[in-house]
Amino acid sequence: MRRVHHDEVGLQIAPMIDVTLLLLFFFMLAGKITKGEKLLDIKVPLAATGRVPVDEGDRDVVNIDENGQIYSGSLPVTSKELTAHLKQRFKDYPPLKLYVRADSATPGKKIKEVMAIASESGAIEVIFGVLQK
């Protein structure tokens, strides 16, 4: 009777290290990106009808925290500074779309203020950042 010889199955270390390192770099970089976004601790409101955009270009981001502090991008600004910035932005690259990331607890007074600034600066569209439910 012939005996069947099985080939010895060895653990391949090199590809395992490759994959491990790739995963490691992925999670390290993903962690860094998430940290960057969390610099501004803004919890955007929930809305069922929000649509995730395909193209996020051609828009200027304004963040408003729960205390009403306005940020152009991640830079804290006053209303006057934001108006000047948006006017210049509209002059250089029209049309201007304004992406407003306001905290769900931001007072309505600040929302109205930013809307008035957007209108004064010549923005045609204001987009509120929301999370889908």
Added chain:
Amino acid sequence: MRRTEHPQIELQIAPMIDVCFLLLFFYILTSKPVKPEADMSMTLPGTVAQEESLDIPDEQRIAIQDNGQIVLNDLSLDRPDDRQLPALLATLKRFKESSDANKSQALITVDVSDGAVHQRVVDVLNACAEAGIQGVTFAGATGEEE
């Protein structure tokens, strides 16, 4: 003359893999999935391209009070803590149907009180979007109203 012998330096693979795995587990456990943000857009008044004929739109005014109470044309609707706003949504749907039947544009003006929170504003915009109304403006956005 004596030659100096340098000890041979070897790369230790096993501890490197150990450290890599430790770091990998750390990052996997501490990472959180990031939900993509969605858009709720609105066009600002006075900047819409004008058609040749000017139809006067049907306009309704929604006020959001400090406590979150929704008031549509002096009529209080829904509870201040009700996020779904069923009464407002039903009214807006009827309003949209009526505007469509009259071939006029349904327009909503949102008047936000200074103390109302942004989530409540988004709730109202959400109801408008659900009713199919796209013409939403903010009172005070142009600095003319209020």
